[in-house]
Structures are given as C-alpha cells and as structure tokens.
Amino acid sequence: MAILGAINPMLSVGLDGDNAWRLADYVKRGGYVALRRILEQKLPQEYVINEVKKSVLRGRGGAGFPTGLKWSFMPRSFPGDKYVVCNSDEGEPGTFKDRDILRYNPHSVIEGMAIAAFAMGAVRGYNYIHGEVWEIYERFEEAIDEARAAGFLGADILGSGFNFDLFGHHGYGAYICGEETALLESIEGKKGQPRFKPPFPASFGLYGRPTTINNTETFASVPYIINLGGEHYLEAGKANNGGTKLFSVSGHVNRPGNYEIPLGTPFATLLEMAGGIRGGRKLKGCIPGGSSAPVVPAAAMMDCTMDYDSIAKAGSMLGSGAVIVMDETTCMVKALERLSFFYYEESCGQCTPCREGTSWLYKVVHRIEHGQGRPDDLDLLASVTGNIMGRTICALGDAASMPVQSFIKHYRDEFAYHIEQKKCLVPVDVQRAGSGFFTATV
C-alpha cells in the first residue's frame, strides 16, 4: 500500500491496498451514504454548496481556490447541459496522490462527483485521467460500471429523479492537459492547449457549456464533508484550511510515499513520518507543493506547518501537496536544470513568452550547469522570467519561472560558484553518494 501513513485520516481510512477498492468495500466503509442522504432527504442544492463552503475545502489540485465558492459560480438555473469534470491529469513532477486515490478509493471520487453534479445541476461528468497511468483508467472504468449497476450513476439515481452519468477519459500524458481549459479542449478531441480566459469554464466550458472542474482529491473529499458536516471537516484541519490532505513525499527521505495528515501539521512531523532524511543527512531545501512551487530553504521549511497559509508565508505554495525533499548532497543548479527541462518540454507552444521563454531558460541553466555560464547569466534569467510571468495564456509560464527565481534567490552562491568555477559547489562524488545509486560514503 502506497499510502504509507496518516494522522486522523479520512480518505485513507480502511483502505487495504488493492483489496478494498470495490463498491462493496466502499459501501462497507460508509460509502454512498452522503449521496443517499442528499437524494432521499431531498436536501436542497444550496445545502450542499453551503456545507462545502463551511468546510473551507480548498482545491487540492494546486491553486487552493475555495471549492464551495467555485461551485457557487456555476449558473445552476442555466438551461441546457452543464458538466462537472474531474481533473485527474496528475502531471506535476512530485505529485502522485490522485493516482492512489483512484487506485484504492475510486468510489469516493465517483460519489463526490455525483454530489457535485447534484449541487450544480449538471447531468454529465468526465474524469480526465493522466495517460501514463493506464491501469488506473481501466480501474476507474470498472468502478463506474459498478456504480452504474448499483444505481449510483445513470438515470433516476436512487429513485430521486436525479440523472447523472459519468465517463472516464484518458489523456496521453501531456502536462499541459492538467490545465483546466486545455483539459476541456482535450476532452473535446482537440489539441490540448489552454484557452484564453475570460470566458471562464463556469460560463463557457466543455462544448461551450457551463462547467466546473475540480481535482480528484477535492471530489474525493466531498462525501466526507457531507457526512461529517462542513464545520467538523474544517475543524479536522485548521482555520481557513479545512480537512486533511494527502501529501506525496519524495526525494531524499527514507520512506517516500503518500501521507494523509490534517492541514496545519508541522512539516517536521511529516518528515518524520516519511522516515527522515536518508542517511541521516541534513535537509538543504524543500519544494513543498510540486515542481512549480518555489523552493524553500531548510530553516524556513522546518518552521512551516503543512497548510496553504503557512507555506504561502514562507514564500511558496502548498500546490498539489507534492513535497520534494532535497538533502545537502543536492546540486541546486542540476536540480533546477532538470525542472527547467521539464517545463521547456511541456510548454504547449501556443503563446510566445512560454514557447520561447521556457526553452531559453532551460538553455541558460543548462549551460551554467555544464560549465559554460556567463557572468551576467543570473541577471538574464531574472529578466527572462520577468518577461514570461504574467504575460502568458495559462499558468505554465509562471510555473516555469517560479523555480528559476526561487532557486537563484535562495542558492545564488551555488549558481555563482558554478559560473565562476565551472563546477559544482557540491563535489560530484558527494552528489553521487547522496543519490543512492553509488556506494561511496559521505
């Protein structure tokens, strides 16, 4: 089981690896009670939205936007089809939580989407699943079939007159398809490229109809909110940061994996759960929210609690909850080079600053790493990131720029050393030892 630890869990309660994902297991865990209660007691749509608002559930996909508020933007009385879309296009380096939710608890997503559809008057839903986790897509399709057979999906659900059908849709692995409007384009069968906003999906979304898009974990949390009540869910976390959250811990820790902890849990506790830093070495820095979040140096990170506000105060983002831990053997230039390559490669190529800028960033970082850096390269990087940020159609440009800016801000001396000395501040044998692939000791 890859959900390796938890504190006061909700999502991961009663999960037993690959053995407990089926409908029967979910029902045994109390699944579909929330949906049944809403439909049988004929609770109004406002009730559901209010509970979600009260829970202060914030979007688990990265931006942390309050879910209840997003749902209230949906023009419920708008005639014609409306859609709910689940964003399971989990492509952010370091993030692997949605995969496990869909693998071990797919019905929580289905129930969450059905509740969301009820609350917003949608009749159709799509779950867009990352193309590189094919078996997850197949499992989700199986789970949909189970739910449909049991009457939790389809026409006249539980005899309430509420109709909602859900479909799985798999992408082909482009990171940009995790951007919500690119995801919509991709569902429509077009090239996955973000749309210019406005109009926003709530008014002009899938096939031009009002659409709400939420992350997998967000939808999965909804049944727990309805069952617990919004206020109790909020209390499970901390003020303005409701509930528990899955964190994907990776990097130089002894037990990388997913951990469910209440928002507001100290970073130190999470690090401890993950078995601490490998080889007993010291923490150098941490990317707390997936590769697009700015890096936070060790000292600041150790003072953080894992919630949206605390991490924002430290100058970064909680993002999708992908905690990338880097110890003292890490060459920060090399780390940034790898990140920049990712964004260069994944830029959709639609708008100028991102298409041209991300490749430029990568080329400059690459030459610094390879001993070809020039004295004014750090200023150049600052200028280029400044020209990308805020000038692009979607947030990928920002996502590519923030690591560059934060790495240089916090580890400028390492970059300067690289440029002047044409080599790493962290000796290569130390890096190798730290990587775990080589046997030399530090």
Place this chain on the structure above:
Amino acid sequence: MEIEIDGKMAQVPDGSTIMDAAQQVGAYIPHFCYHKKLSIAANCRMCLVQVEKAPKPLPACATPATNGMRVFTHSELAVKAQQGVMEFLLINHPLDCPICDQGGECQLQDLAVGYGNSASRFQEDKRVVFHKDVGPLISMQEMARCIHCTRCVRFGQEIAGVMELGMANRNMHAEIMTFVGRSIDSELSGNMIDLCPVGALTSKPFRYAARSWELGRRKSISPHDSIGANLTVQVKNGVVLRVLPRENEEVNECWISDKERFSYEALNSPARLTRPMVRVDGTLREVDWNSALDYVAHALKDIVATHGGESFAALSSPQATLEELYLLQKLTRGLGSGNVDFRPRRRDFSNDGQLGGIPWLGLRFSEIKDLDAALVVGSFLRKDHPLFAQRLRQLAKNWGQVSMLSVGGDDPLIDLHAQVTVSPADLPLALARVVKAAAQFQGETIPAGLDSVEADATSQAIARSLLERNKRAIFLGNAAEQSPQAAQLHALALELARLTGATCGFIGEAANSVGGHVAKALPTALNADEMFAQPRKAYILLGVEPELDCYNPQQAVAALKEAALVVMLTPFNDGAAREYADVLLPTTPFTETSGTFVNAEGRVQSFNGVVRPLGDARPGWKVLRVLGNLLALPGFDYDSSEQVRAEIVPAGEGFVGGLSNDLERGAWLLADAGEGLQRVTDVPIYFSDPLARRAPALQKTRDAVAPTARMNADTLAAIGVTDGVPVRVRQGTGEAVLTARFDETVPARCVRVAAGHPSTAALGAMFGAINVERA
C-alpha cells in the same frame, strides 16, 4: 459602454474588446495573431496593454472592454511587456531579412524596428524548422521564420472551411504543417500568404521575382467570376508580378480566390499573341495591324454583301468588358445581323423574350450575411464561386440554413441544412418537389403540372427553412443556367420565391454576366447555340475559345471549320484556334485595357489598364472601334473607353438599373429523364477561362488534374469497369478516352466529365446523353 484609451474616450457596443475600442479612437496596438476576420487566439501576446487596476498587462485583442475601463497602450508597463514579447519572437527568428521574400512588407520586421533591440541577448543556436512542400501555390520553404500566430490555421478552419494546416508538436518545436504528406488544395489558400505576418508562407510563383518596394500598386477588378473581386495588381517594369486582394467589405471583403491571385501568370505567358495574324495559303502569318484590319473589313463586307447580314455572327466571352460587349453588338447590328451573344455555355434560351429585366443576384452580396435561409440550385458552388461560397459558409456558421439542390455532390464545406443531388434531367423535378412542399405548407393551390410530384422529407425540410425564417433567398448557379431546362428552373425558382417570399437570383457565370445584358449583347436572331447549329459564313469571336467555352464544343468547332471567315480577338495564339481561325487579332487582357465589369449584384466597377499592352496587342474596344470605322459604320467615333461606357451606363452610377429576375410567362413541363446515361458537366475552376488555363502554377494544382469519367459504383458495374480502367466516352461524332473513376457523389445513371479541357473538347453537349464503354 464607455472606455478610455490613452486618455481618449470611446463608445463601444457590448461585447467589444479593447482592440476594437483602440481601433475606434485610432490608437495603434501592435499585434500579429489578431485579425478582424478571424477568431481571437491571443497567442502572440504582442498586444499586451496596461489596464487600470489589473495587476498584469492584458492582451487587447481578447480582453473584453468594460464600462469605465482605463487602458494605456503605451505606458511603461505596456511597452515593457510588448518589448519582452518582441524579444521572445526574435530569439528563434532567422536574421535573414535581406534574403527573405517578405522583407519590406513584414509585420515582424516593422514592429521589430519599434520594439526590438539592436542586439540579441540570445546566444544559443536558433531553432531550425524543416521545409515542407504543400503544392504549387504556397511556399513553406523557410518555416523557421514562423512565429506561430496560427492565422493560417484559423483561416482554414473558419474561412476556407477546411483545416489544411495545423500546429503539430509542442513547446519550441511546435510547427505549422499539413497532415503528413498532404498538400494545400483549398481554392482560397492564397489568402494564407497575405495573412502570414512573416515570411513563412510565401507565394511560390512570386518568390524572388521582386522586392515589395520595387512594385507599383495599381487598382483593378477581377475578370473571373461574377463577384468582381477588387484587386491590387503589382507591377515592375511594365510586367504584372503579383495580384493581391484590395479590401472591399461589400464585394470580396479582404479575400480573393486562388484563381484571381495566380491567373496573372498567364499575362506573361509565352503563348501571348503579340502581332496580328492572317491565314495565307493555309498558314497563319504575322502581319501588321493595317493589313489585318483591312483584310477583316473587306472580307466581312464581301460576305455580308454576298450572303446577307444574317450570314455573320459574333460571340463574346462573358468575361469581356462592358465596352467590348457593347461595341461588338453595335458592330454586329451595323452589319445587319442580329446574331450576337455572350453566353457560350448556355443551351436553353427560351426565356430570352420573357425577361422582366436584367437577371441578377436578387440582392447585394453584403446582404447575404443577414439571410436566415438560402437555397442554391444547380451549382458546383465552391469551385464556381469561391467567395460567394465563403459568404454562405459564414452564414451557415451564424445559424443560417443553407440548402443545396444540385447535380454534383461535391462538398461545399458549408454546414448544410439539406443537400439533394440529382441527375441534370431531374433537377427541375427536384426543385418542383420543393415548390410543391412550399405550396402545401402555405395551403396554396398546387401549381399546374405539379400534381403528380411527391414532396419528400428533404424537400419539405428545404421548403420549411425557406418559409419559417425571416430573410431568405434562392440562388440559381451555373449548372442551373447552363442546363437544357434553364428556363423551367428559372420559372420554378420564381414560383418557389413567390410561395415563400424569398428573393430569387442568379449567381452569374462570369465577370460580366450582368454586364452583357446591360451592353445589350443579346441576340435578336440566332443565339449562342443556334449560330453554330445553323452554321454561318463569318464569325467574330471575342475572347472566347469555343472548343473549351461552348455548351457544345463539337458543334461549335464544326461550324467554325466550315466558315469562310473566323476572326478571333484573343490575347493568346495557342490552342485549337490555330486550326480554324482565319485572322487572329491580338487583344489585351484586363490588365492592359480600361474597361468595366458589372458584377452579379449590378455593381458597376470600372478599371484602368495597369501596364502597357504587350507587343502589338491592343485593347478590344479600340480594335472594334477601328473595325467599325473601316466598315464605315456610324457611331464608332470614340476616343476613350469612358465615352463608350457613357453610352451604356450614366456616369457616376454605382449600380445598373433595370435589374429584375421576373418572367413575363414562366412555364415548366416536367419530363421523364429517359433511359441511358447522362453527362454531368462541371467546369473545373482552373479550366474555366483563358487566363486560368494558361497559369502554370494553377495548372499544377489538384483542381487542374485532367478530366476523368466519374461514376458511382452502380454505373461502373453496369458498364463493367472499375476505378482506374480507361473508358471510351462518346457523344455525337466525338469521343474521348478517359480514366473511369469511382465517385459516390455522382447521381445514378450519370457520368461526370469535366469541360474546359482539350481532352474533352471533342465531346458534345454539357448535359445530355452520353455513351461510355470499356476502351
């Protein structure tokens, strides 16, 4: 809604963007991907401007204007953002302006002067993008220059109706290309060259012929289809080197078809006739103008004196100018003959005496966008009238219901409400079904002769679309005008218009299809068909190539071969004319003469010559004028083409008067199609006039492949052949060996054989019986 741009107030309607408002107050915002006729992409980011209270610069093209918004297009924030974007655009753009064909007329070059740096901070290797071969018209040789504005992609999707270019790959490896190995075949493709803001898509025929600043820009009018597209003809050293659209929102908007854009190559063709030629002892010999005209005048006088005026006939192309058409009919009547016509592709003239006025489109082109429903009868719409089809395409996109009733099932790339494809003989019946459905819906008495006609579901759907909506129109296309039942189709269309309240009109075959009526180049004796069916002694042919342009080329050429005198006024000296012409008089194409075209909506568009006549060629109106003098005919003392025009249309008149599609007595008699195979004839877009036929680049396109015998599966089986097998096609005394082709869109018991090509010139009538057997 009020919005402030750089301190200037603009009143804009709801739904406007900052760009719209800026254009209203005259503030220029740099841009590449934005184009007023295309959807908003917001991908170049060049139009970033500062908006009060917005934390980031916003793209002017895509940001909706809101009431009280304050916009700064040249503030420090805006200019810094624009400069940043320009730097990004330039880092991978080749520094090859001196050898780039776009140099001097390049938006990127122009804006780089304003927003770019003199040196680049980008020191790495530039991106290399492999060249592509997409056909004979558009060069994609230097795709590294592409800035990915996707104007070409959007043009294909939205205007041409077919997405032939797309952006493949992502990140900086994104590139514009066709689907693997495909060429660009749209008849509107050349507009993508104009739209491309850089030198990525360039004109293959024009490449490296001149720099833009060496070219003189002259106004002209397209001599091809009945739209009368406004052109800018670019010349260098007295040679036409390029043709571009001249924007006229009411006529061609900002587009022209490829036929209009690339036909200019024929103007510089080695096949141009530069000196008069007279047949002496069986061979054509070059002579001077005096000798040639003397010869013609004497010969005409002799024949008329001996055999009477009616032994002479004159036939003009509908692409001749108004002045030429007028002088030709004047000359013919002066010689005592009523045998003059300008409609060589017609067969049915039985409405000639019944016309209530000059047949025309029935409305203005600019009114098409306001229609709610339209029915096109008998047309190969996309290839016959590319820009008209484009307007209907936009109409269909804006929820207008467009239906087609025709003899060919070619995809018009319009989102059609209904489409009916029938054999040419059944076309009146198909239209009658719609008439009957309309009469039934309206509760009117069923028009005479339609009692036994059954209105099927599709006919009812078409009739309903014409009834239920507000502004509607019925258009008769080329195939309807060329049909042997043209008069019946006209009468049925009028009846449908009466029943539904729609307007009825003709799209028109060529540049002067209305103009010929205005010039009165109409027969009082033998018409374009009869003058060959009953051979004459002498003919004057003006710009027409009978073996390619006539309804029945077999009959026309036979008559010409027997005639004592055939005088051709033509710009070209190649082709079958050399076999039957006795005199070739070199006249000038539209670029070398002044003249007037009256388009399908009745718009009078005069133009001047843009270059001097080639060699000894002379404008047609001058040749006819001198001929009139030599024949001592009265009223041939013109000094200018304007004087000629003044006799036809009052000076300063924008539109001609007397337009009407009414018939005094319209009638129809629905007959059975009969047994046997019928010929369906289209005139492929690049075979349709003498200029296009001689434009080398156009002749290399897919639209210019040699005619085949196209049949559906049943017809192929009945003849016992399969796709690709040669077949012998026979009509009357002529035959041709063509390749049989499978084409599901061809109606049952029909064979589609294109006209306008030497390989089918030996055949007979465009519509009618045809014999096909295995060769």
